[in-house]
Amino acid sequence: MAERPTAAAAPITDPRWRAAELVLLFAAGPALLVLGPRWLVSVCILASGLLCLVMLLRDRTFDRRALWDAPAAARGARAMLLRTAVIWCGLFLLTVAFAPKTLWIFPRQRPHVWAVVMVLYPLSAWAQELVFRTFFFHRYGRLFATARGRVLASGLIFGWAHIVVNNLLAVPLAAIAGVLFASTYERSRSTLLVSLEHALYGDFLFSVGLGSLFYSTARWVVHH
Secondary structure, eight states, X not given: OOOOOOTTSOOOSOHHHHHHHHHIIIIIHHHHHTTSOHHHHXXXXXXXXXXXXXXXXXXXXXXXXXXXXXXXXXXXXXXXXXXXXXXXXXHXXXXXXXXXXXXXXXHHHOHXXXXXXXXXXXXHHHHHHIIIIIIHHHHHGGGSSSHHHHHHHHHHHHHHHGGGGSOTTHHHHHHHHHHHHXXXXXXXXXXXXXXXXXXXXXXXXHHHTOGGGTOOOOOOOOXX
């Protein structure tokens, strides 16, 4: 993976405090959220995206072009769409092989709800990419010496955040997706491009019949 300049990353006066902040927000945060009601997860996704957006806009060291950068998105769109097509084929084959009864079940049985999800999920994808890519790369990028380190760290914390789904299989699957999204952002530094990629993956997952892996109303129960 080609190295990119890290000038857009926020300066760090004490890496230890910044690392502690990273652990507190991205490791402890999801671990606590997993005990709350499911609706709180959705609220926190959107709220954290807006909060990170505000913090980035108030940070004078942040290059605001990263929030959109349509030219960079256009340059990276072809490679992203080709990879997405390959992923879609893989997800389709996995569904056929291991969960054939769920194939296209959502659009077939609940077409109106499915249509709403198709429209609203990209908003969630945008909020998540603001947090796990744009904000993470800017604020914590200097903690990692290489592009591979940043990409891997971003992917792993994205996977860990899916502990809130209460489906352990979602964690490694989301980590793999997170690495793909992080690699897209590392190359393009375009929130627009990576949010589009995330939305395409998510909408297809819910459509093909694998959405239950990443969305569940069940919560962990703590026994006293």
